[in-house]
Amino acid sequence: MNPRKIIAIALTIAALAAILTACKDAQRWPPQASATEPTQMADTTPTPAPERPPEGTTAAENGANETPAPTEEPWEPDPLDVQYIAITIYGEAGVVQSKARQAAVGWCILNRVDDPGFPDTIAEVVTAPYQFAGYHAGTTPPERYIDLARDILTRYHREQQGEAEVGRTLPQGWCFFTGDGEENYFTKEWCGTDTWDWTLPDPYAEED
Numbered sequence: 001m002n003p004r005k006i007i008a009i010a011l012t013i014a015a016l017a018a019i020l021t022a023c024k025d026a027q028r029w030p031p032q033a034s035a036t037e038p039t040q041m042a043d044t045t046p047t048p049a050p051e052r053p054p055e056g057t058t059a060a061e062n063g064a065n066e067t068p069a070p071t072e073e074p075w076e077p078d079p080l081d082v083q084y085i086a087i088t089i090y091g092e093a094g095v096v097q098s099k100a101r102q103a104a105v106g107w108c109i110l111n112r113v114d115d116p117g118f119p120d121t122i123a124e125v126v127t128a129p130y131q132f133a134g135y136h137a138g139t140t141p142p143e144r145y146i147d148l149a150r151d152i153l154t155r156y157h158r159e160q161q162g163e164a165e166v167g168r169t170l171p172q173g174w175c176f177f178t179g180d181g182e183e184n185y186f187t188k189e190w191c192g193t194d195t196w197d198w199t200l201p202d203p204y205a206e207e208d
Helices: 003-027 079-093 099-114 122-127 143-160
Strands: 176-179 184-187
Touching: 079 099, 079 122, 079 143, 079 176, 099 122, 099 143, 099 176, 099 184
Parallel strands: none
Antiparallel strands: 176 184
């Protein structure tokens, strides 16, 4: 056979083989992963549910971090208000033997603060001209009057917060008093004749 024909036949066979290989690859699309590069399989393992704490245990016992509840600071009266009332009680009722009747001077001041006919602050009520002759600025009252003034203001604060019975020794509305050197006599009106009769329970009865 002519060598040229042999070469032509060989080239034709090679071309046909290449065409058949390409057709087989097209039928297998997409290409299969090779043996050296295995296909990545999706992880179908179910995620375990979080464990619930046993019944009757606290969050702290189970390792949870709890934010502690904020603690409310106890209310404290204004130191200047304490001084104004303490000095006035000392000057107006220092000779009075009953602690409850001494406290009535402080309640009289607070009654005026609540009364629209008087100033709105303790300082203005106490220092108003010709009102409390026993108040002298700069006086240092004994500690027991400081404590009494603080106690009165604390009770008054509780009353302002809605508490009904706080231990008043003088009812609301009694804004005036006169004294005879031994006792003070409280009235609702200036120069009134109906005086307070001390019928409220004495919150300091065990201390007198």
